[in-house]
Amino acid sequence: MTLQKTNLSAQNSELYAQLFAQTRLAQHASRLLANASSDSKNAALQQMAIQLLRHESLILEANALDIEQATARGMKQNLLDRLTLTPARLQTIAAGVEAVVALPDPIGVTLASWQLSNGMQMEKRSVPLGVIVMIYEARPNVTVDAASLTIKTGNAVVLRGSSDALRTNRAITKALREALQHSHLPIDAIQLVEFTEHEAVDYLVRMNETVDLVIPRGGAGLIQSVLQKSTVPVIETGVGNCHVYVDSEADPEMATRITLNAKTQRPSVCNSTETLLVHEKIAPDWLPQMLTHLHEHGVELHGCERTRALAPQLAIIPANQDDWATEYLDLKLAVKIVADVEEAIEHITNYGTRHTESIVTRSEETAALFLQRIDATAVYHNASTRLTDGFVYGFGAEIGISTQKLHARGPMGLQALTSYKYIGYGNGQIVQ
Known part of the structure; x- marks a missing residue:
């Protein structure tokens, strides 16, 4: 691991090292999670819904502090609404996690199969993407949506939300990680970046060694900044005019x-x-x-x-x-x-x-x-x-709405967080 790989200055090597360590833990967790059974992943999701409601008072207290701070800084009312959690909204968020449980597991599915002329049997099988970095603004529901969809698809997620929602995201992430621990799945599959420095995003989007995909979700400025700086593949979640x-x-x-x-x-x-x-x-x-x-x-x-x-x-x-x-x-x-x-x-x-x-x-x-x-x-x-919403479409939740055409478009549910590999069954075939 070297700072030179980021093409950024080495002014904050400690910050880079800590972020890299987080993504490395997420990478290790993703490899374990990729082999988890559907039952174990669903059990973890059920626990996530339970723990969110068990931690309701702590989450809402944290959210109230974030709202107080954002109000004092002059945040506009429409943005305050996106930041605000209520008991009803938290119930809806938990229900979204439970809805993901009911969906078919998209991992390990044989998407196609055929036999080659040499007798070799081929399969195209769905697999997780690996480590997904979510960069988003003051929307605590995104924390849960991203975590539930990535766990279901066997991916690990590194969450970097806005500083405006840091206390709320910290409380939510604590509940979600406890759910993974209860379910005997790697807790590092859900990581929260608590560094608020702008350089943190610059570093994360260039960690090709440990990160497989970046999804920015927010205003045009955030999305364009990530697109311009990232060396990791990015899915553009679009501005909605x-x-x-x-x-x-x-x-x-x-x-x-x-x-x-x-x-x-x-x-x-x-x-x-x-x-x-x-x-x-x-x-x-x-x-x-x-x-x-x-x-x-x-x-x-x-x-x-x-x-x-x-x-x-x-x-x-x-x-x-x-x-x-x-x-x-x-x-x-x-x-x-x-x-x-x-x-x-x-x-x-x-x-x-x-x-x-x-x-x-x-x-x-x-x-x-x-x-x-x-x-x-x-x-x-x-x-x-x-x-236009993943929950409305029957996806259980969404990790964002993509306005690009590759590799996902529209509300991104489980399928958008998968890739595939080819598997061949032979009996000694070689290239002549």
Whole structure:
């Protein structure tokens, strides 16, 4: 192990050495976990759900301190919401772990088998990835989701969350590691990095010797920084500049229900809608009332000139190019009237982030065009963008939502955390 392999300065060799030691422990644990039975992994997951609830008071106390500190530093309300845990949210998180238990084990599955012309029998079999480093912001649920999915898939995880959630993540990780200990699985399969220095991330993403995959989950700045600095393979979990397009043939009541849900149900998450596109034929009758509903829900509206003219009493902020490209993660919405579905598709192509897009229309033909032409991880007809979620999809939990195309795309559940190897059964075959 040498600092030179990181291509970084050796100013903090002690930090690097400690991080390397953590990833080396995780690597050893991953090799043991790769051979664990489905029953033992499921027993550990059951214990994880139990221990989370047993440690509820400690976790919530730690979370309260993190919230107090973040509030004092001026963290925005939408980000505070992502940081906050409640008894109900912790119950939901534990239920997500139990849901993973019920899913089939994806490891050791024969994906294909065939016989070569020389008589050798071949198999393609699923295997774990190894050591996964998660780099994420102040979202304690990610700590549990990542741990449960990696344990189920026989991987080890190194968690590097935001300093804003350090106390919460420490309490959660303690509970999860105790669950592994109760289940006689290697506790080092779940590691929490408690170093808050920015250099810690720079070092982790270049530890090719011990780390197999890096998954950044957070804002655009975090993701781009990891992508630019990492020498370890990275899965890009994308920014969610999501759109709802209300077509001229949309059911008005459905369009209202979907738009309100997509924007206001939980605006701080990546699958909330940031831009509403409305066909010019339906806009005069439907849009003024929709804007009023959004305003009553506390949504700050940014609109094109035609939108503003339909509701002058709302003092809608003039929209600019930045609004079309912004992931607000807040009760803010950009609104634009378009000529037709073609203009809607063009707008989404120019400004979207290939996360989630939705069309509301009765026209099967228009819907088919939209679904075919839009390049995104998820494209919906008559449904809210908020549905793009591993739990909703039946994955039990998700480790992130990938907006790239290799090797995983969309909500990443168990399958996204596996690789495969080829196994051959011969009786003396050689290359002639």
